[in-house]
Amino acid sequence: MTYELFLGDRSFSSWSLRGWLMCEGFGLPHRDTFVGLYSGTMARDLAPLAPARTVPVLRSPSGAVLTDSLAMAETLAEENPEAGLWPADPAARGLARSMVAEMHSGFGALRGACPMFLRHGWTGFDPAPEVIADVGRVQALWSLARDRHGADGPWLFDRYSLADVFYAPVATRIATYDLPVDAGSASYVHAALTEPNLVAWRAAGQAVAYHPLPYANLPAVRGLGTLPWEAAVARYA
Numbered sequence: 001m002t003y004e005l006f007l008g009d010r011s012f013s014s015w016s017l018r019g020w021l022m023c024e025g026f027g028l029p030h031r032d033t034f035v036g037l038y039s040g041t042m043a044r045d046l047a048p049l050a051p052a053r054t055v056p057v058l059r060s061p062s063g064a065v066l067t068d069s070l071a072m073a074e075t076l077a078e079e080n081p082e083a084g085l086w087p088a089d090p091a092a093r094g095l096a097r098s099m100v101a102e103m104h105s106g107f108g109a110l111r112g113a114c115p116m117f118l119r120h121g122w123t124g125f126d127p128a129p130e131v132i133a134d135v136g137r138v139q140a141l142w143s144l145a146r147d148r149h150g151a152d153g154p155w156l157f158d159r160y161s162l163a164d165v166f167y168a169p170v171a172t173r174i175a176t177y178d179l180p181v182d183a184g185s186a187s188y189v190h191a192a193l194t195e196p197n198l199v200a201w202r203a204a205g206q207a208v209a210y211h212p213l214p215y216a217n218l219p220a221v222r223g224l225g226t227l228p229w230e231a232a233v234a235r236y237a
């Protein structure tokens with residue numbers, strides 16, 4: 001029983017990272033195919049998976065084709081009840097589902113101003129008030145989950161769950177752009193960035209050469225300094 005996973009890019013595609021972590025993070029066998037997210041061939045590459053338009057896409061051994069990360073997450077949880085993708089406790093599961101849904105549909109300011117960027121950290125980024133507000137809401141959700149359900153470990157709930165999958169790219173954005181967070185959130189960011197699957201995903205992406213480097217010319221990052229990735233992560237240790 002092997003899932004087929006269609007992904008875009010390891011360094012810049014936050015939704016691809018989520019799609020991969022929701023398989024890899026729970027030991028679900030998957031075969032990965034990278035489509036031409038930046039080469040112009042994506043529509044052609046995804047044509048056999050209609051109505052897929054974006055990455056990630058998942059083809060289940062059941063034959064179902066899932067074209068959105070939330071649908072993928074729910075289908076993987078439904079088809080693998082023993083894998084523990086959602087927290088077991090109903091109250092925790094309800095909060096995890098709410099947080100995942102809010103991530104999927106929200107945080108537009110943070111996502112717009114701070115694209116996921118796993119090559120290196122930036123220095124001197126000046127977040128707009130709307131970005132600060134989004135980070136404030138993220139921190140409120142993280143501390144609520146951790147206070148109620150995750151106090152004994154590093155994750156949002158008692159065990160690594162889909163909530164951690166969906167917030168992993170947010171943790172990378174906080175570290176890359178050096179966004180100010182409280183101590184509890186900083187330690188969660190550090191746990192998310194040093195999680196072995198995320199480390200492996202990022203490392204594999206470093207081998208890819210880009211001409212030009214996507215997102216490096218965004219107005220928001222023009223004129224900023226750069227910092228090695230490890231130093232950016234260490235800012236949250």
Ligand SMILES: N[C@@H](CCC(=O)N[C@@H](CS)C(=O)NCC(=O)O)C(=O)O
Nearest residue numbers: 013014015016054055056068069070
């Ligand atoms: N709602 C979708 C969003 C997926 C998405 O926007 N993926 C980006 C890559 S990170 C993409 O495929 N962009 C190409 C495009 O929009 O044409 C999901 O949750 O899977």
